[in-house]
Amino acid sequence: xxxxxxxxVLGEPVPNRFRPECSKDYKEWLKKSLAGTIKxxxxxxxxxxxxxxxxxxxxxxxxxxxxxxxxxxxxxxxxDAKVIAQLKQELQKSRQCMSxxxxxxxxxxxxxxxxxxxxxxxxxxxHLWANRYAMWEEVA
Numbered sequence: 001x002x003x004x005x006x007x008x009v010l011g012e013p014v015p016n017r018f019r020p021e022c023s024k025d026y027k028e029w030l031k032k033s034l035a036g037t038i039k040x041x042x043x044x045x046x047x048x049x050x051x052x053x054x055x056x057x058x059x060x061x062x063x064x065x066x067x068x069x070x071x072x073x074x075x076x077x078x079x080d081a082k083v084i085a086q087l088k089q090e091l092q093k094s095r096q097c098m099s100x101x102x103x104x105x106x107x108x109x110x111x112x113x114x115x116x117x118x119x120x121x122x123x124x125x126x127h128l129w130a131n132r133y134a135m136w137e138e139v140a
Contacts, residue, residue, distance in 0.1 A: 105128055105131065109125055
């Protein structure tokens with residue numbers, strides 16, 4: 001029964017590192033180092049809780065959450081930037097179309113003014129001016 005406590009390497013006895021007095025010192029050292037960190041658990045009378053390890057785990061979890069949130073923010077920011085760029089292009093195209101439409105209406109008004117002596121030309125001119133004004137009011 002005592003054979004497992006002593007080992008032999010190449011026929012020479014190896015000193016026992018797990019002597020009872022060493023393990024007793026270790027237990028006392030462990031109790032002193034863990035003083036104040038022993039908390040009762042629900043199923044076990046006492047659980048040794050490493051407060052430093054708990055804080056390290058919590059810090060790691062918070063850093064992972066921060067990284068996830070930062071990636072989500074960057075993804076949303078890039079999506080928003082794409083949408084804004086697309087809307088700016090559409091707005092530029094719309095302004096160009098409005099300018100072309102305004103030029104076209106101005107040409108129509110000028111072509112109608114050549115016939116200003118006729119009653120229909122005056123009505124058409126007034127109608128074109130009203131349409132042009134309504135168009136710019138709707139845009140503004």
